[in-house]
Amino acid sequence: MLHDSSLCAVIDAAPDGILLVDAEGVIVMTNTQMEVLFQYSKEEMFSEKMEMLIPTRMRSRHLQHRLAYADAPTTRRMGVRGTELIARKKDGSEMHVEVSLSPLSVGGYMHTIAIVRDVTEQLQLREAQEVALASTLAKSSFLAAMSHEIRTPLHGVVGWVDILDNMVVEEKHRACLKGLKQCADSLMHIVNDVLDMSKISAGKMVLQKHDIDVHDFAHDIHATMAVIAERKGLSLTTTTSSLMSSLAVATDAPRLRQVIVNLVINAIKYTKRGGVNVVYTMQGSSELHIVVSDTGTGIVDSKMAVLFEPFELSTGTGLGLSICKSLVGLLQGTLSCLTEVGRGSTFTVTVPVQITELAVSPKRAVAHAGFGDKIVLVVDDSKVNRSIAQHMLKIMGVQTEIAIDGLEAIQYFADGHTASLTLMDLIMPLLGGCAATKQLREMGVTTPIVAVSASAFVHDVEECLASGMNDHLSKPFTSQQLQDMLHKWM
Numbered sequence: 001m002l003h004d005s006s007l008c009a010v011i012d013a014a015p016d017g018i019l020l021v022d023a024e025g026v027i028v029m030t031n032t033q034m035e036v037l038f039q040y041s042k043e044e045m046f047s048e049k050m051e052m053l054i055p056t057r058m059r060s061r062h063l064q065h066r067l068a069y070a071d072a073p074t075t076r077r078m079g080v081r082g083t084e085l086i087a088r089k090k091d092g093s094e095m096h097v098e099v100s101l102s103p104l105s106v107g108g109y110m111h112t113i114a115i116v117r118d119v120t121e122q123l124q125l126r127e128a129q130e131v132a133l134a135s136t137l138a139k140s141s142f143l144a145a146m147s148h149e150i151r152t153p154l155h156g157v158v159g160w161v162d163i164l165d166n167m168v169v170e171e172k173h174r175a176c177l178k179g180l181k182q183c184a185d186s187l188m189h190i191v192n193d194v195l196d197m198s199k200i201s202a203g204k205m206v207l208q209k210h211d212i213d214v215h216d217f218a219h220d221i222h223a224t225m226a227v228i229a230e231r232k233g234l235s236l237t238t239t240t241s242s243l244m245s246s247l248a249v250a251t252d253a254p255r256l257r258q259v260i261v262n263l264v265i266n267a268i269k270y271t272k273r274g275g276v277n278v279v280y281t282m283q284g285s286s287e288l289h290i291v292v293s294d295t296g297t298g299i300v301d302s303k304m305a306v307l308f309e310p311f312e313l314s315t316g317t318g319l320g321l322s323i324c325k326s327l328v329g330l331l332q333g334t335l336s337c338l339t340e341v342g343r344g345s346t347f348t349v350t351v352p353v354q355i356t357e358l359a360v361s362p363k364r365a366v367a368h369a370g371f372g373d374k375i376v377l378v379v380d381d382s383k384v385n386r387s388i389a390q391h392m393l394k395i396m397g398v399q400t401e402i403a404i405d406g407l408e409a410i411q412y413f414a415d416g417h418t419a420s421l422t423l424m425d426l427i428m429p430l431l432g433g434c435a436a437t438k439q440l441r442e443m444g445v446t447t448p449i450v451a452v453s454a455s456a457f458v459h460d461v462e463e464c465l466a467s468g469m470n471d472h473l474s475k476p477f478t479s480q481q482l483q484d485m486l487h488k489w490m
Helices: 005-013 032-038 056-071 120-165 171-201 214-231 242-246 253-269 320-330 383-395 406-414 433-442 458-467 479-489
Strands: 017-021 027-030 076-078 086-088 094-106 109-118 210-213 235-240 248-251 275-283 287-294 334-340 344-352 354-356 375-379 399-403 421-425 449-453 471-474
Touching (some): 017 032, 032 086, 120 383, 171 320, 210 214, 214 242, 253 275, 253 320, 253 344, 320 334, 375 383, 375 406, 383 399, 383 479, 406 421, 421 433, 433 449, 433 458, 449 458, 458 471
Parallel strands (some): 235 275, 449 471
Antiparallel strands (some): 094 109, 210 248, 275 287, 287 344, 334 344
């Protein structure tokens, strides 16, 4: 059987190394792939003990295993499921191998056939994946901590600015307030960019489609960006086709807005004279086409190749365009750029949309919004955060009660008090927000509970909802965002 020419040809052509050893561990046959793997010729391996293929330091142990196998030969695999099996090449270098053993009778004598596969690259890839995973976990942990630590004090800044905006009337003071608000918004923009980049990298960015009035959408962005353009002495024009005045489409409005805002901010940043032009049109009945053009410096060829890569801009974080590209991709659209050095750049966004019925919701003013005798329980260990919430709610005509941690919140309801809504911080001494919510639900408290936290990752929101909370409001938030949450749950 061993000398059958057809069988020998099949064995010799096998992609894995194959060798046959007798009961004494002597090599009696090898195939061509064994020569490739171990660098020995067939002649050099023939009649040698198979220990020649084992590193010196491991030969005694291998001999014990070989003798034990000879006493009870069975089909088995070695070097898998975390066990390490190392082989030695002719030049002394080593490789990780996976070996399948099977007993085989040849001429009435017991032999062992071994199929050998080099798995060094697989193990290196696995190790690289483990390192990458550890790095990703470390990065996520860092970003979560950074997000929380920055958002918490930033909530104080944004919150007080928002409150003062409803109180300050003198023009000179309002000018200072306007500058402070712009700085806070810029810092919040950077924090959100970093957070969004981490979500996108981890595949955790979730899109949600809503109906939007395209005309209002375009001019809301214009109103926000015009202030920034005016500070640089630039013009900002926004044009929508006549169709837009009565058109609503379904898309993820916050993310699409983020894309357009980033593109406009980028255009303003690199434009010294002239201005920025934004044009909205429909391509057919299923594609929204948005063009952002500027009269800026343009982009040199060396930068075009890495234009949408993170951290590639010469100023700022360099995340804006990278996030735009990723978000447009998630929206199943395209983002392209045409540029001419010294004359400006044109960015074109095309996203698929579904035309829907136009339903416009009037904007509410943040002041005595018809909450009557509603009571909101504010649960937060930070005096600053409690004060901000109280002031915002007072402007809306809402009564407030205070608890400094989860235990006080539980005691509040245990004493028979009621509330129309509870704003619950997550991280507090003695008892955190999620644990407190679980106990309140076990007590039968059905009051809507909204998590108020500087933690804005998807898993944080999921943990809040799993504990029994109804919603999540990320710090920092504005009076309008708080009012919208109250209208939703009260």
